[in-house]
Amino acid sequence: MGEAARELTKDEVAKLLVAVGRDRDVEAFERLFRYYGPRVKAYMARLAHNSQAAEELMQETMMTVWNKAAQFDPSRGNVATWIFTIARNLRVDAYRKDRRPDFDPNDPAFVPDNAAAADAAFENVQEAERLRRAMEELPEEQLQLLKLSFFDDRSHSTIAEQLNIPLGTVKSRIRLAFAKLRTALEEKA
Structure with a gap:
């Protein structure tokens, strides 16, 4: 052998x-x-x-x-x-x-989101500009509270401590700011 x-x-x-x-x-x-x-x-x-x-x-x-x-x-x-x-x-x-699973190019995780249509993108830009102009018309203390709450992501109680004002005042000023924004945006629509 x-x-x-x-x-x-x-x-x-x-x-x-x-x-x-x-x-x-x-x-x-x-x-x-x-x-x-x-x-x-x-x-x-x-x-x-x-x-x-x-x-x-x-x-x-x-x-x-x-x-x-x-x-x-x-x-x-x-x-x-x-x-x-x-x-x-x-x-x-x-x-x-x-x-290992086969690569599926149609898997939603790999498919990019559809770009917004040009008209929808343009409307979004217009809405953002309207909101920016409406925010500029707010009193400074209300604008400051909105920025701290929504842009800096701080809680109402943290804002109250930071600015040394009562929590109820923070909440009422934010509600007033929303009401003014809503009214301004409805008028310009």
Whole structure:
């Protein structure tokens, strides 16, 4: 049966892997491939339950072994552990990739909001300008309370403490400001 049936010792596989990493020795890699390829494929078949996926993962594992052979450190472990760790990591990556949802370009999270029609955008600008002019007509103490409450997002009690005025006064001035704004905006509409 030849090379595929013969067991390799730990020292032999370590020397083969070192030769692949150091010299890019194709013959040494072929021996490693014939020895570990079927083992990795069987391992992947048990995990993936799919012979085609097992074959692809085995090929990917052995290509990674070829590309990273120089990184193998015999003092940190044996070759089999290193190769099967690569295989396991590739299987985990493949599993995660399979479980990742497909990108749907029509998903509302990825579709930008429709831009407002030109007439609606123009009306919004006009409304904002009307509101700004109406706010300029408010007495200074009412305008200040509106700015603190709505632009600075402060509570009525915080405003009362900050300006050293009663809470009821804060609330009544804000109500008066709203009434004046409502009247001004209705007149200009």
